[in-house]
Amino acid sequence: MAGLGANFEFDLKKIIALSTLRQLGLIIRILAIGYPKLAFFHLLAHALFKALLFICAGSIIHNLKDSQDIRFIGSIVNFIPLTSVCFNVSSLSLCGIPFLAGFYSKDLILEMVCLRLINCLIFFLYFFSTGLTASYSFRLFYYSISGDNNFYSRFSFDDKGYYISFGIIGLLFVAVFGGSLLS
Template identity: 80%
Template sequence: LLLIGCMTMFMAGLGANFEFDLSSIIALSTLSQLGLMMSILSMGYNILAFFHLLTHALFSALLFMCAGSMIHNLKDSQDIRFMGSIVNFMPLTSVCFNVSSLSLCGMPFLAGFYSKDLILEVVCLSWINFLIFFLYFISTGLTASYSFRLFYYSMMGDNNFYPSYFFNDKSYFISFGMVCLLFVSVFGGGFLSWL
């Protein structure tokens, strides 16, 4: 189970680095995190796996909500090659999307840091072979790689969508939900670590 979880984590991260569909990248990131949870569960750390499940749910909900808002505003286009300079048109969605993506990477003091750093610390202190050890750290690097690739394609560069189309953060209900989930993604990991 440990090897299957690590290979799932590695292959999902590798596949997400070569994908151009926004929802597929986020789905593969969730699959990668599920592989991480299953692999740490197979090592006997069930509370740590549940802790990562909870922290992953916090920032993953925000990530899916931001992606849905971006896809809705781009007339259901999910190709990230069309999503240049979204930060100029949808600043709130861009901030929330980048914070949740950084939390997925394990940026210090965001929600994903508290569980992912603890998992990597447990892996470093466990008696496991080098294959599993390297799969954990390469998969973590692949997570950072596809997260920054997603940031580059969607936030930087020129807008490659229809030049006459204007899109913005027009839904107040989605914006309110994103702001609430943003605070949970920033502070939720610290609160959960006290439990």
């Protein structure tokens, strides 16, 4: 339900919050079919890239003068490239793009669901909910890369804060290599 709601939302913080609820639902479902270690592994992998997603979203919202509407972040990659690239990497890791942190846990979850003898409806729901995650992740990717910067002048953007950039780069390495290190 949270994944479906995230696909129709335009508020950046609500999309990320609904994404977190969707991942918590996945962890509970993994616990329900009897894989507590896999649920904990997904919780840790999810924390790696979600921390980067929250930091980058906060930076984007700050640069947009506290506006959270994703329709206003068009072509933000041209103005704050470091934050935008890290935001998109963490968003792509959320949907399980190969060899990012989210891939290792999501691939293992879907593999265990395929090997487990479960109801066809539940099998479909696992893959459908993963598709919803990919859908809203690519929607965020689309809004941040393409489109017009609809509201703000480019002079109001700043990607030069030392502490935030250092934190974003550190979390980027964790979001890219953390899943393979955890597995």
